[in-house]
Amino acid sequence: xxxxFCLFAAAAALYGxxxxxxxxxxxxxxxxxxxxxxxxxxxxxxxxxxxxxxxxIQDAKAIERLQxxxxxxxxxxxxxxAAALFSDSPAASIELAQQGxxxxxxxxxxxxxxxxxGLKDGELREAPIMQGVVHVAPDGRTAKARWRTLIMSGTxxxxxxxxxxxxxxxYVKENGVWKLAKVHWYTTVSGSYDQGWHKKHxxxxxxxxxxxxxxPPTQKYETFPSFFLPxxxxxxxxxxxxxxxx
Amino acid sequence: xTLAKTISTACLTLSAxxxxxAAFAQAPxxxxxxxxxxxxxxxxxxxxxxxxxxxxxxxxxxxxxxLQGIYGYYVDKAQWDDVADLFTDNGTMELGLNGxxxxxxxxxxxxxxxxxxxxxxxxxxxxxxxxxSPVITVAADGLSARARWRSIIQGGTYGKGSGGDxxxxxxxxxYVKENGVWKLKTLHFYxxxxxxxxxxxTRAPKDSALRYGKSNVRPDKPxxxxxxxxxxxxxxxxxxxxxxxxxxxxxxxxxxxxxxxxSKPPKTVAELEAxxxxxxLQVDRLQSAVDVENLNASYGYYVDKxxxxxxSGLFTDDSTLEILGRGVFIGRDRVxxxxxxxxxxxxxxxxxxxxxxxxxxxxxxxxxxxxxxxLFVMFGQVDRAAQxxxxxxxxxFVKENGVWKYKNLHGxxxxxTDYDKGWARHSAGMFAPFAGYPPDMPQSVAYDAYPAxxxxxxxxxxxxxxx
Numbered sequence: 125x126x127x128x129f130c131l132f133a134a135a136a137a138l139y140g141x142x143x144x145x146x147x148x149x150x151x152x153x154x155x156x157x158x159x160x161x162x163x164x165x166x167x168x169x170x171x172x173x174x175x176x177x178x179x180x181i182q183d184a185k186a187i188e189r190l191q192x193x194x195x196x197x198x199x200x201x202x203x204x205x206a207a208a209l210f211s212d213s214p215a216a217s218i219e220l221a222q223q224g225x226x227x228x229x230x231x232x233x234x235x236x237x238x239x240x241x242g243l244k245d246g247e248l249r250e251a252p253i254m255q256g257v258v259h260v261a262p263d264g265r266t267a268k269a270r271w272r273t274l275i276m277s278g279t280x281x282x283x284x285x286x287x288x289x290x291x292x293x294x295y296v297k298e299n300g301v302w303k304l305a306k307v308h309w310y311t312t313v314s315g316s317y318d319q320g321w322h323k324k325h326x327x328x329x330x331x332x333x334x335x336x337x338x339x340p341p342t343q344k345y346e347t348f349p350s351f352f353l354p355x356x357x358x359x360x361x362x363x364x365x366x367x368x369x370x
Numbered sequence: 371x372t373l374a375k376t377i378s379t380a381c382l383t384l385s386a387x388x389x390x391x392a393a394f395a396q397a398p399x400x401x402x403x404x405x406x407x408x409x410x411x412x413x414x415x416x417x418x419x420x421x422x423x424x425x426x427x428x429x430x431x432x433x434x435x436x437l438q439g440i441y442g443y444y445v446d447k448a449q450w451d452d453v454a455d456l457f458t459d460n461g462t463m464e465l466g467l468n469g470x471x472x473x474x475x476x477x478x479x480x481x482x483x484x485x486x487x488x489x490x491x492x493x494x495x496x497x498x499x500x501x502x503s504p505v506i507t508v509a510a511d512g513l514s515a516r517a518r519w520r521s522i523i524q525g526g527t528y529g530k531g532s533g534g535d536x537x538x539x540x541x542x543x544x545y546v547k548e549n550g551v552w553k554l555k556t557l558h559f560y561x562x563x564x565x566x567x568x569x570x571x572t573r574a575p576k577d578s579a580l581r582y583g584k585s586n587v588r589p590d591k592p593x594x595x596x597x598x599x600x601x602x603x604x605x606x607x608x609x610x611x612x613x614x615x616x617x618x619x620x621x622x623x624x625x626x627x628x629x630x631x632x633s634k635p636p637k638t639v640a641e642l643e644a645x646x647x648x649x650x651l652q653v654d655r656l657q658s659a660v661d662v663e664n665l666n667a668s669y670g671y672y673v674d675k676x677x678x679x680x681x682s683g684l685f686t687d688d689s690t691l692e693i694l695g696r697g698v699f700i701g702r703d704r705v706x707x708x709x710x711x712x713x714x715x716x717x718x719x720x721x722x723x724x725x726x727x728x729x730x731x732x733x734x735x736x737x738x739x740x741x742x743x744x745l746f747v748m749f750g751q752v753d754r755a756a757q758x759x760x761x762x763x764x765x766x767f768v769k770e771n772g773v774w775k776y777k778n779l780h781g782x783x784x785x786x787t788d789y790d791k792g793w794a795r796h797s798a799g800m801f802a803p804f805a806g807y808p809p810d811m812p813q814s815v816a817y818d819a820y821p822a823x824x825x826x827x828x829x830x831x832x833x834x835x836x837x
Contacts, residue, residue, distance in 0.1 A: 185431050186619070186620035186621075258660070
């Protein structure tokens with residue numbers, strides 16, 4: 125019999141009699157070392173932190189739901205419903221492509237309903253929201269997320285359009301309800317369906333002539349064939365460093 | 371006495387001692403818990419339950435997301451038996467305007483009819499069904515749910531038609547939890563368009579959307595909601611109200627879903643300790659699912675922009691990476707070099723690597739994770755070329771010092787097609803190893819790209835049947 129087996133046999137005996145958890149449990153539970161009152165107090169503190177943690181995870185799920193609701197409203201041309209998802213804060217804002225920034229719920233509504241409520245027959249504007257990276261602030265009051273959309277649009281009988289790009293959005297919890305605080309969407313590429321984006325590409329949409337924005341675009345950039353990196357709201361998840369090109 | 375015998379004797383003694391002490395430890399005299407302590411334990415237990423309730427609201431959503439994602443990956447390959455098994459016995463299915471099929475048997479028969487009377491794709495067929503953009507609403511009792519999803523579909527048969535079909539539409543589905551397992555109760559897909567690749571949705575014949583889901587098997591009931599697909603405008607009804615104007619709070623009535631929890635009030639401090647530790651693991655695993663999906667999505671965003679430093683930083687020292695037919699690369703440095711060979715970020719190039727529809731599972735001990743996710747590539751070189759590419763990842767992750775990292779990345783190729791042609795007219799062969807930069811190991815699973823048929827292995831069993 126080898127010594128290794130001997131240890132194994134001893135361990136097996138312990139395991140067989142009392143189960144693995146108790147056998148390996150390093151936690152001291154002797155009342156002379158730590159009182160039951162103290163043990164319960166420690167567990168209560170642990171429960172407080174677990175409660176906070178699980179609520180932050182709930183927040184992340186609520187934010188995904190909110191953001192997806194936005195995507196479905198916009199796709200159906202329901203700009204009023206989409207605008208209602210924004211915070212009441214005067215700082216709430218939306219900025220799409222190179223259209224400039226609209227600030228406050230009233231202006232956001234004007235912008236989102238600019239083309240009228242609902243779509244006409246023949247119009248398509250499908251904008252699935254995908255690939256979320258959601259970060260809720262430790263205090264559970266604000267959050268940020270990156271998403272992307274691949275838009276299938278067009279008017280029946282004309283050339284269709286493929287458009288793609290990321291959102292970098294912000295959220296705020298008001299009276300227990302998560303709302304959009306800032307929607308910022310960057311166009312990466314927009315191109316002709318018939319010819320493809322390699323042959324016929326479009327610049328990002330510019331400001332509306334009949335509804336000028338409150339502020340110009342926060343950043344000037346060009347779409348494909350330019351190569352632009354929309355900044356990340358978060359540091360690298362492993363290294364914790366800012367992410368930029370080598 | 372020989373040495374072996376000495377050891378053996380000592381060993382027996384030690385084993386006996388261990389057994390004795392274990393037996394002793396196993397039956398401690400029941401500690402007298404004072405009424406004050408009983409009250410404290412009861413109070414702490416109420417908090418345990420409240421946190422369990424909240425955790426349940428999250429795990430319900432995670433399980434429903436996985437269920438619908440799993441549905442999509444089975445539909446991709448016409449694995450109709452597995453699809454039908456995701457439904458309750460009296461579940462219903464309705465695709466487009468083809469009527470309603472009621473009951474598992476009827477659903478199976480209908481699905482078979484979509485592929486010539488038996489499950490599985492036939493040579494050259496493609497049936498990709500992306501499952502995207504969930505809005506999930508779980509009922510207050512935690513036993514039923516509804517969800518809106520979107521699908522982007524790539525259909526067609528290689529060598530036939532105009533390069534394939536683009537489909538798109540909305541699901542409004544219902545689910546029930548039976549014996550702790552979520553199942554599909556009603557699947558209802560509203561087709562928006564199903565358009566020939568050439569010309570796309572804006573140039574498709576007006577009745578082309580009616581081709582989707584068309585069958586010679588009679589439905590059990592007529593179409594439940596009459597509508598006209600695109601080019602008519604129709605908004606599939608929402609199962610939910612505006613989450614802000616109706617002050618929707620996620621999991622607000624979590625406590626009403628209680629009853630599936632197996633915990634009992636603790637009688638001793640030790641029992642409470644065990645409960646808190648189990649709860650800690652439970653919450654940690656839910657957090658891990660968020661972290662791992664964030665990590666995977668970040669990988670996609672970094673690949674978009676050819677950021678090899680950031681990409682390789684997501685991997686463990688001893689990780690492996692295998693993409694398409696390029697072989698297996700071992701170690702973070704090799705991941706970096708691999709990514710560097712894909713080219714530098716530059717004007718005139720588009721390299722979108724979308725990561726869509728994750729199905730995520732965290733191991734019981736919370737230290738490893740597996741994730742199936744779809745790759746959708748949008749590639750471009752200005753004036754020269756554009757491509758669509760699609761594939762499946764089966765990735766493994768590990769938690770190192772509290773941080774989730776890629777352990778194994780495996781990307782399976784379905785197709786890469788020239789934009790000008792479409793997948794049913796052109797599909798690149800398997801991507802071969804880099805010239806002058808051989809892998810550490812050859813391709814681990816032999817298969818060919820579309821139009822060959824291949825189902826990348828699943829890291830999970832059917833969530834309903836366990837098969």
